[in-house]
Amino acid sequence: MNIRELAKALGLSTSTVSRALNGYQDVNAQTRQRVQDMANALGYRPDAGARRLVRGRADAIGIVYSAAVDNLGNPQFLEMASGLSDRLEQDHLDLLLAVAQHEGEWSMVERLFRGGRVDAVIVPNTFVQDERVEQLLEKGYPFVAYGRTSTHADYSWFDFDNERGSHLAVNHLLGLGHRRFAYVHAPLELNFASQRHVGFLAALRAAGLDCPLSYQVSGVNDRRGGLGAVARLLALEAPPTAIVVDNNLGGVGVIRGLMDAGIRVGADVSVVVHGDIPSDTLLPGMHVTTVSQATPYQSGQTMGDMLVRVLKHPEAGPYQVLRQPALIIGTSSSLCRN
DNA sequence: TGATCTTCACGGTCTTAGCT
DNA sequence: AGCTAAGACCGTGAAGATCA
Numbered sequence: 001m002n003i004r005e006l007a008k009a010l011g012l013s014t015s016t017v018s019r020a021l022n023g024y025q026d027v028n029a030q031t032r033q034r035v036q037d038m039a040n041a042l043g044y045r046p047d048a049g050a051r052r053l054v055r056g057r058a059d060a061i062g063i064v065y066s067a068a069v070d071n072l073g074n075p076q077f078l079e080m081a082s083g084l085s086d087r088l089e090q091d092h093l094d095l096l097l098a099v100a101q102h103e104g105e106w107s108m109v110e111r112l113f114r115g116g117r118v119d120a121v122i123v124p125n126t127f128v129q130d131e132r133v134e135q136l137l138e139k140g141y142p143f144v145a146y147g148r149t150s151t152h153a154d155y156s157w158f159d160f161d162n163e164r165g166s167h168l169a170v171n172h173l174l175g176l177g178h179r180r181f182a183y184v185h186a187p188l189e190l191n192f193a194s195q196r197h198v199g200f201l202a203a204l205r206a207a208g209l210d211c212p213l214s215y216q217v218s219g220v221n222d223r224r225g226g227l228g229a230v231a232r233l234l235a236l237e238a239p240p241t242a243i244v245v246d247n248n249l250g251g252v253g254v255i256r257g258l259m260d261a262g263i264r265v266g267a268d269v270s271v272v273v274h275g276d277i278p279s280d281t282l283l284p285g286m287h288v289t290t291v292s293q294a295t296p297y298q299s300g301q302t303m304g305d306m307l308v309r310v311l312k313h314p315e316a317g318p319y320q321v322l323r324q325p326a327l328i329i330g331t332s333s334s335l336c337r338n
Numbered sequence: 339t340g341a342t343c344t345t346c347a348c349g350g351t352c353t354t355a356g357c358t
Numbered sequence: 359a360g361c362t363a364a365g366a367c368c369g370t371g372a373a374g375a376t377c378a
Contacts, residue, residue, distance in 0.1 A: 003369060013344050018369060026342060050368035053349050116350090 006044045010035060021046075052116050060094040061307055062118035064108045065125065075278040076248065076296040077124075080146075083300025084122070091308050093119075106132045113141050120307050122146055126157075126191045142314065144306045146299075147191050156310050156319040158303045162192050162274075165291040165325035166199030166244070169272040172289070172327055173242040174207050177336035178270060181211050182240035184229045184254055186221040186247050196246040196274060215240055226253015227260075234261055241269060241336050248275035248290075255283055255332065270333035274325075287330030294323050 007014040012035070020027045020035035027035075038044075052058050063081070085095040096118055100108045109132060112118045119142065123132050126147035136143045137155055145157040173181065183200050186193040204211055214236060217229035226245065230253075233239055245251035251273030258265050265271055265286065274291045277283070293299065306319045 002367090014369075015345075015371080016343055019343090019371085022370080024371095028342060031342085047368055049351095050349095051370080053351090053368075054370040 001042050001044045002047065003044070006035075006039060006042060009042065010038050058117050058119050059092060060096050060118050061088055061304075062096040062098060062109070062112050062121040063124060064098045064100055064105050064112070064121065066100050066105050076275065079296035080300040080303075083295075083297035084304045085300070087301040087304025088307070093308070106135050109141075110135070110139070113139070120144070120311055122303060122307070127189050128191050128194050129189075130191075142307075142310045144303050144310060144319070146303065149191055154318060156306055156317050158299065158306060158321045158323075160192070160293050160323045160325055162195035162325075163199030163202070165274055165293075166196045166246075167203045168325060168327040169244050169274070169291050170200060170203035170207075172329070173244070173270055173272060173333060174203075176242075176270060176333060178242035179209060179336070180215075180238060180240045180242070180338075181209070182215040182217070182233050182243045183211055184217045184220050184226065184233075184243060184245045184250055186250065187219050190221075193246055200244060200246075220245070220250040220253070221247050222249045223253035223256065226250040226255075227257040228253075230254055230257030230261065234263075239269075241338050242333075243269060243271045245271065245273045248273055248277055251275070251288065251290075252277060252283070255286065255288065259283070266330075266332045266334050267337070270336070272327075272333055286332060289330040289333040290328050291325045292328045293325055299323075 003014045003017055007017045010017060012031070016027065016031070017035050020032040021039060061084075081095065081097065088095055096112070098108055098112065109121055112121070121136070121141070121143045123130070123136070123143055123145040124147075126133065126145050126149050128150050130145075130149045133143075133145055133149050133155065143155070145155060146159075148157050148159045170181070181204060183197070185197055188194050188197055201211065215233070217232055220226055220229050226249070229250070233243065243254060245254050251271065254273075255265050255271055258269055258271070263269055270289075272289045272291065276290055276292055276295070277288045294302070302321055306321065309319055310317055
């Protein structure tokens with residue numbers, strides 16, 4: 001069923017049918033109702049390809065992420081995508097999730113734009129130096145970055161105050177009497193990891209403390225990495241009394257590793273984790289102290305809102321939202337006993 | 339003259355007809 | 359067989375036509 005067949009069934013031109021279905025005011029109300037009724041009865045749906053061809057719009061937003069980053073294994077990512085999708089739906093925009101398996105992320109982004117498959121993209125997992133952001137700016141493609149980069153002045157982004165989050169974590173642990181810290185973090189090329197790392201070290205320095213390199217475990221952004229980090233830290237001559245982890249999945253791995261080693265988390269060692277612990281995580285009796293952000297669903301909705309504004313009112317941009325974190329105190333942190 | 343409807347051109351890709 | 363030109367596909371929107 002295409003518009004031509006629908007128009008023939010109604011005895012109208014295709015144009016009148018199109019205009020009736022698209023809310024043009026110069027179509028008689030009765031005609032409009034008749035067209036809508038017939039379209040419903042015959043199950044008419046406009047051909048998305050043809051519509052895209054004419055409008056020059058895809059009515060879709062894309063997120064391209066690398067298969068190397070385990071986003072789909074992170075419930076927070078899926079929750080964010082859900083919030084994003086819900087918000088976009090209000091403006092009749094679809095969300096297109098694409099995985100860059102072998103092809104580079106930027107290459108896929110460019111292919112989606114050139115093919116008219118998306119009107120704008122979300123740039124997830126931003127790097128300190130991010131080719132995707134630089135290329136998007138150069139080509140003039142609309143986007144919202146989920147996180148800043150080192151050059152964050154001239155484009156739209158949504159981010160958290162990561163440095164402040166680290167200050168909250170460190171100050172909380174300092175207040176509990178901890179002096180020997182370890183830091184477990186994602187690769188520092190990632191902007192959020194870089195900012196949290198800077199904040200962590202600055203907060204320690206402000207207290208006259210240091211975190212030697214042997215107490216810093218890099219490249220941890222999943223559960224397995226967290227387990228490995230614990231093995232390294234427990235092998236130290238003087239293991240840390242407090243561990244800060246800059247990402248939630250790594251944090252789950254660290255806590256699991258400590259528990260498996262027979263260490264009482266929150267009693268023998270205190271742990272603070274950036275980001276919320278996935279609700280399906282099996283850490284019985286454990287309420288993890290976290291540096292909490294807005295819920296991922298809310299973040300997704302906010303970015304959806306920003307994308308709509310980027311598309312409708314680009315001249316009023318760039319749109320930039322910096323959310324403040326809050327410390328949620330659980331049972332994984334307590335007074336230092338050493 | 340305003341309300342309502344139709345005609346026609348447009349876009350990129352694919353198929354088909356016609357030619358060498 | 360290989361190439362090129364023409365036309366179809368589909369929905370939209372500007373411009374034009376019709377009618378009361």
